[in-house]
């Protein structure tokens with residue numbers, strides 16, 4: 225199949241890009257490393273927190289767009305375990321933003337029928353942030369139009385270690401037979417269970433690394449890196465990522481294309 229270089233899509237409007245999407249091959253689960261907020265602010269001579277604040281508008285748009293397109297799972301990396309090493313002023317501001325987002329956005333999520341869940345070492349969050357996380361999880365637990373998972377104080381290695389600990393506990397109590405442990409069983413001990421693995425991972429801001437995100441779950445995910453900073457990643461940008469995803473041939477180790485020799 226002939227492929228259109230993405231530069232040829234630059235002049236297309238949002239509705240023209242949407243028309244190019246094949247509704248049959250949309251990812252079921254999209255994961256996002258929302259990076260570049262600080263640089264977005266610095267470029268404008270603003271404090272870094274201004275970039276985090278603007279980034280929330282990108283989150284709102286992406287949730288709305290996923291709902292419109294029928295993408296039923298979105299997992300976003302909001303705060304990593306390693307982010308605890310940032311200056312306390314930035315950490316406090318980020319926690320404040322999280323609380324503000326959850327307390328003001330809850331009704332909207334309910335109206336949109338979005339189920340919210342947080343994954344990560346949530347016990348490390350300030351008590352007030354934990355309160356809003358728990359409240360939002362509880363109030364949206366019955367909703368099923370879309371699963372919004374927010375990784376907070378999250379580390380992929382820590383998640384795997386926690387899964388191993390859970391398995392060992394169940395093996396010690398006899399609920400799990402060690403020789404029955406396989407990938408599907410292991411997956412049940414991960415915090416993202418029962419979500420399917422992400423089909424597409426988007427990382428903004430030009431960095432091309434995983435930064436300890438969903439290490440197990442990304443085994444066969446298509447990776448999409450863009451120089452766009454997260455606060456600038458809006459509807460057109462998401463469509464470009466989806467179009468690029470649809471051009472990929474997901475082989476999972478098999479041979480799919482017939483190549484004539």
Ligand code: IPE
Nearest residue numbers: 258259260261262263302303
């Ligand atoms: C991503 O933006 C948001 C978080 C990590 C909380 P950054 O804050 O990492 O922005 P840059 O990478 O410094 O531009």
Ligand code: IPE
Nearest residue numbers: 257258259301302303304435
């Ligand atoms: C990854 O971004 C974490 C989040 C987006 C929450 P970072 O900005 O923290 O990642 P590194 O430090 O550039 O790898």
Ligand code: MG
Nearest residue numbers: 259260261262
């Ligand atoms: Mg960053």
